[in-house]
Amino acid sequence: MNEKQKKILLESIETIRDSKLLVYFSYTPLDDSILVPLYQELNKVGKTQKIDLFLHSYGGAVDTPYKVVMLIREFCEKFSVIVPFSAKSAASMIVLGADEVVMGPISELGPIDPLVKHPSYKDFWIPVQALRCCFEYIEEIIDNTVNPEVSEIIVTSMLNKLDPWLIGDYEKALKASRQYAESLLSKYMLKNDPEKVKTVTKNLTNGYFSHGYPIGRAEAREMGINVTYAQGELWDLIWELYLHYQSIFSHDSASNFSFYSAGEF
Template identity: 25%
Template sequence: MNFIDLIWLFFIASALSPIIQKKMLESARLRLIRKIEKDRKSRVIAMIHRQETMALLGFPIFKYIDIQDSEEVMRAIRMTDEAVPIDLVLHTPGGLVLAAEQIAYALKGHKAKVTVFVPHYAMSGGTLIALAADEIVMDPHAVLGPVDPQLGQYPAASILKVLEKKDINKIDDQTLIMADISHKALNQVKNCVKTILSPKLSEEKAEQIADLLSRGQWTHDYPITYKQAKELGLPVSTKMPVEIYQLMNLYPQPVQRRPSVQYIPVPYKGGEERPNKSML
């Protein structure tokens, strides 16, 4: 074997290594999902959106709720007997309203208990999906978010504010058209939230929550904490199984050249001696 052969072997190994690592990671995910299913006697569905990177070119790909997600989740629900509970692990910044509504209605229609686990955040469309659950299990520091619709780069509620603050004769046609669409979008999302929350909550409570989350009272990235969700009357708890955190570890962000967060990855307990440099 000469030097050229060694170079070819290096390139082949470099090309195959990411594929092998990906397969091993997928296998580990499936094993853990199956373990959770056996422990909880449920169907586990994971919808975890991380920023991913193309294998060869290194371009970042931003993940969000899309039609493919709704198709896959609805297919999983159809394959689940009505008597089998569903556990949805949700980690998402949001996405398409249509896709989020489809998933929410499909979960609402499932007769057995539906539990949504939010280990970190489920914003916007993710919150809309979480509202369809019989129970939302949040990490004590996890957050939900408002579901007010966005038209392009502008919140629908903010577009309507223009009509209130400016003479209609001084508003251009495009803004008026966007305001009309914004009015419809706000009503549609509010009605959707109200429908999803009924009959789990009273009609009055469902109306109150639907209005608060959709009317644009907060910025779209406003964090609704566990405490605030509890005060709103949502069915939330903090009984997060440790396996959910383990599952999240199997969906890592792309490795950067210089990590922005570092720590010693071992549990620390009170009164124990901390590892020092000489011990590592």
């Protein structure tokens, strides 16, 4: 696909959606490095009635999604997220700050389980819930042991590897994710349905054991999230655009992330 064809795709989605379309596509963890490029792209678009964010991301830092939502909303009255395939963890947090999420048959959200950098291994990110699961596992060993001496050796060895400062930091990240989720839902996604805010927050931050659990559009809608089903021509265009960016990133290992809009051409 050449640049002209990509522009036609972007503009076709904008026409159907009556919006300005931004694309964020990344296979690397979401963090604050995206904020300046996002601001520059929003300046190109300018103040407008409605912005759609075409979002593909597997998550990242706990604070970044809130900043992304607040920044985009400086430039529009209505904000929607289009999920062609995956918007997981911290990316799902961005969805909670939208007025609606547009999803197709293969689209997935995920539990809000922020990622943190491992203190010892460079460029290795882990979900903070993994630490909570570690403590639950230790408790299980203690409760079910038949040999207290052996269990004491195992537990002591595990605890000696845990830095209390890191434990505190990870626990703060979990609490922050709940706080952000509740705030975004209250202000935006569920502002007209406040009784659902705490339930949806609890489900997304503490309702799933797997970091990668796929929350499809039917489950998301049943949970209380404002889901619009993409179908027909709109879905065909969304999926074609997704396949285009997937092809770009699969052939360019140096790419980390990119923002695009029809206005850049």
